[in-house]
Amino acid sequence: MKKIFLASAFALLFLASCTNDKDILNSLNDYNISQQSKGYHFGDKLHIPQDVLDYSEAITISYNDKESSSLTIDPTFFTLGENDVTFNIKTKSGEVLQQDATINVFAKAKARAINYEIVNQYPHDTDFFTEGFEAHGDTVYESVGLDGKSKIIKYTLGSRTPILEVPQHDTIFSEGITVFGDKIYQLTYKSKKGFIYDSNIKLLKEFDYPSEIAEGWGMTNDGKNLIVSDGSKNIYFLNPENPSQIVRNIAVASDKEGYDQINELEYHNGSIYANVWQKPIILKINPANGEVTGIIDLANITKQNTTGNDDVLNGIAFKGDNMLITGKNWSRIYELSVK
Numbered sequence: 001m002k003k004i005f006l007a008s009a010f011a012l013l014f015l016a017s018c019t020n021d022k023d024i025l026n027s028l029n030d031y032n033i034s035q036q037s038k039g040y041h042f043g044d045k046l047h048i049p050q051d052v053l054d055y056s057e058a059i060t061i062s063y064n065d066k067e068s069s070s071l072t073i074d075p076t077f078f079t080l081g082e083n084d085v086t087f088n089i090k091t092k093s094g095e096v097l098q099q100d101a102t103i104n105v106f107a108k109a110k111a112r113a114i115n116y117e118i119v120n121q122y123p124h125d126t127d128f129f130t131e132g133f134e135a136h137g138d139t140v141y142e143s144v145g146l147d148g149k150s151k152i153i154k155y156t157l158g159s160r161t162p163i164l165e166v167p168q169h170d171t172i173f174s175e176g177i178t179v180f181g182d183k184i185y186q187l188t189y190k191s192k193k194g195f196i197y198d199s200n201i202k203l204l205k206e207f208d209y210p211s212e213i214a215e216g217w218g219m220t221n222d223g224k225n226l227i228v229s230d231g232s233k234n235i236y237f238l239n240p241e242n243p244s245q246i247v248r249n250i251a252v253a254s255d256k257e258g259y260d261q262i263n264e265l266e267y268h269n270g271s272i273y274a275n276v277w278q279k280p281i282i283l284k285i286n287p288a289n290g291e292v293t294g295i296i297d298l299a300n301i302t303k304q305n306t307t308g309n310d311d312v313l314n315g316i317a318f319k320g321d322n323m324l325i326t327g328k329n330w331s332r333i334y335e336l337s338v339k
Contacts, residue, residue: 024055025099028087032101039104042078046071046103055091062086073105079251080105080290081233081258104258107291111254114284114294118301119322120335122158129328132177132186132219133264133315139163140317143177143186145328150174152186152201157319157333166201176219176228176264180240185226187216194243207243212236218265218274222287227267233260235272235290250290252283259283259292266316273316273323280306280313282325296338298325305330 027049035047048059048071060069061077063085068077082102089097124130132143138157144150150172154164168174173189183204184197194216196204209216213236218229225237225247233252239245252259252274261277271293272285280302284294302313305327315326319335326333 020055024052024089024091025097028052028089028099029101032099032103036102036104039106040073041106041108042073042075044073046073052089056089057092058090060088060090062088073103075289078103078105079233080107080253081251081260104253106253106258107255107289109255109291109293111256111292112294114296115339116296116298116323116336117339118334119337122333122335123160124326124330124333125160126329126331128153129310130315130326130330131175131264131328133317133324133326134177134179134220134266135317135319135324136179137319140324140333141177141179141184142315143174145174145189147171147173152177152184152197154201157324164201166197175216178219178221178226180221180226185219185221185240185243187219187228189217190215196243210236210238210244210246212246212249218263220265220267220272222267227265227272227287229262229265229274231261231263231277233258233262235262235265235274235285235287250285250287252285252290252292254283254292254295264314264316266318268318268323269321275314275316277314278309278312282313282316282323301325301334302327305332 060067063083082104085101085103087099129145131145134141140155140157142153148170150168152166153162155162175187175189177186182199186195192209194207198204213230215230217231220227226240226243228236234249236249237247239247252262259276263275263277266273272287274283274285280299282296283292286293306312311329313327317324323336323338324333
């Protein structure tokens with residue numbers, strides 16, 4: 001009888017422990033979900049429910065192959081935007097419980113709305129599936145995508161007759177482009193390699209992407225580094241002498257929202273301007289930390305030019321201080337005076 005009583009007591013204790021473990025994980029999960037829309041800022045303390053703290057001897061956080069015992073939103077550990085982390089809870093009984101969570105980190109400063117005025121319009125070839133777009137004065141360099149149709153075009157703004165047109169191999173899907181010094185750099189979509197050309201679009205050499213960059217999307221430069229996007233929340237700064245080397249990277253978020261699918265890029269007057277895939281907006285980004293400082297809403301222009309899923313806003317360049325924009329298969333290039 002005594003053995004039966006002890007066994008029953010142990011079973012009840014084990015059941016209570018399992019129930020407590022489950023309740024604790026549910027409590028932490030529910031709280032993290034409720035915090036996602038509010039988000040955190042760098043320097044904030046992570047909020048942990050009191051019942052979780054009372055149940056725990058120690059809590060650590062795992063993220064990107066790193067682990068931290070600090071419950072502060074530290075920029076050396078977290079990035080702007082979504083951070084998919086794992087909470088490791090060591091209970092007072094010695095067990096280790098794990099709970100996955102998404103921690104959103106937002107910029108502190110409010111992103112302002114940037115107004116614009118259309119001051120000019122130019123023709124754009126509707127056969128051009130625009131991936132990269134850059135202007136130097138009235139000279140436009142455009143990287144045209146799609147398998148079997150990819151090419152680099154050089155033409156004069158206002159004309160649809162190419163000065164230079166270089167088709168690419170059928171296996172290449174052209175992406176972002178930038179003119180850096182006397183060279184032209186270009187990304188490809190999924191080939192994991194880029195190209196370097198001379199000013200006459202003659203191929204000089206190829207380069208492999210760093211392993212961290214999954215795909216080639218947008219490209220620009222700040223006069224020191226190549227700046228590229230890969231369709232994630234990240235923007236990478238590459239060494240132009242060795243484009244396989246990442247100098248640093250930033251993640252992109254405003255005070256209210258983290259952005260991924262960062263696409264076509266342009267650097268101008270100390271800021272990065274970026275398209276967001278399938279969104280009628282252009283983000284103005286602080287290149288030091290990835291914070292979105294301004295947003296240009298181009299929904300009115302986009303509505304006039306978009307009829308399907310593919311002909312989206314995708315192309316940013318500058319003519320002096322005026323912004324040039326276009327999109328995939330659009331019939332127009334718009335010149336905007338940005339306020």
